[in-house]
Amino acid sequence: MEFSSLLYLFCLIASSTAHSITQSCGQNKNNIQKRSYEFISQFHETKLLIISLDGFHYQYLYRFQNELTFLKNSIAGHGVFAENGMLSTFPTQTFPCHWTMATGLYHESHGIVGNYFYDPYMNETYMMGSNKTKEEHWYSGEPVWSAAVRQGKRVGVIAWLGSDVDFKLQGRRNPTRVMPFDPKHKLGEKLTTAYNWMFGKEALDAVMVYHNNPDKAGHESGAASREVRDVLKEIDSDLRAFFQRLTLKNEQKAINVVIVSDHGMTNITHPHTFMSDHGLDIDKHAIFADGGGTILKIFPRDLSSEFELITHLTHISNVTASFILYRKSDIPSRWHFQRNARIPALVLVANEGHLIYKNRNWSEDISGEHGYDNNLESMKAFFTAVGPSFKSHQVMTKSFPQVSLFPLFCHLLNVTAPPNNGSLAVFEPFLRREHQDEKYDWKEHNARDALAAQKARSSGDSVSLSLLPMTFMVLVFLILVIF
């Protein structure tokens, strides 16, 4: 070993034990500083994969732990996991919640106030499954891919709401690459595409992936059904394959993976309520009323129609105990669901396990549903994240609002977040600071391994500490011998 190397080692050890000695190690302090800058530049090149699993209730991770071994042990157990779920935005429906995750705005601010709604100024309706969802003017807020592309990043979007909209207004930008929604696409295919976009020639900085399950299975067969279990097993296998592919070239050190859902799922436990069965023809009193489900939104024709509707609906609510009727001014402020012309004068919100329809034409034969009050345990969404920007083995014990995902995504992409309703503060305790040169090494393991590794690390720390004075003395001895 050369003398300069010995001296460097000496200074490194001495600097951690005695402040007075560090003053003589200026040259080597510069070296340390340089290494730290290199780490920061590596940090900024980290890629980001966001996966949204529609209708993944956060408790699925416990309920189906035998099917979700990889997600539970190697992702959630190794990175950051919200053990009490994420507070979805109200109404807990797919389109509004996905636009919230993309923009960081509440539904009243981004304007997608449901999967199906009416705009009284345009006299038009927006409906999931129609071409209306491809028209830019319905959408307020800047999606994360637009903010990133505008700031020089390259982002791919797979099947996420808004990916097939041509954004031009207010300086908004389109994704670098798009794979449109196709219900036949498996999660594995989407993850393969995401991998190729990020680690192939195009070298995209980030990809957002939407997947329509376990929501579909939850609707068809119920929240805790065998069908949900089978779908989750397949999802777990696709995630495992993706991470195994990353490890082949050690790419897991260069990517943050965030897995979320839009809302939870609950079983339908009561007979449907049809307003027409109680002698109320809502359409007769309304300019527009959607069909219903977990939410029924009514624009009354005029004030006298509104009073008539209130009288009838209050009676039906008392008889059936299946919903709560809100006048717009009485909607709870915690829902942030009031200040938008697309939110009508009367909003009916079904109680958990109920479905409410204006008439029998709108009835749906489903076993599970969402859209209810976001405070319900059953409506809470899923969150976990792993990668070099996150601390390891972290549990978030408090539910946090879904709007906060947006500032997190912008932070991970190293772009300035446009105005939004979220706050990065909820994630700060779980994020690594850029100057912390912590080693991140993802590997497949189970919970017992993780515990053993933790114990080994802590005992290793104590060993290295106890060896420190001895190492110091040996080095001093070596230097004395050389001279």
Ligand SMILES: [Zn+2]
């Ligand atoms: Zn959904």
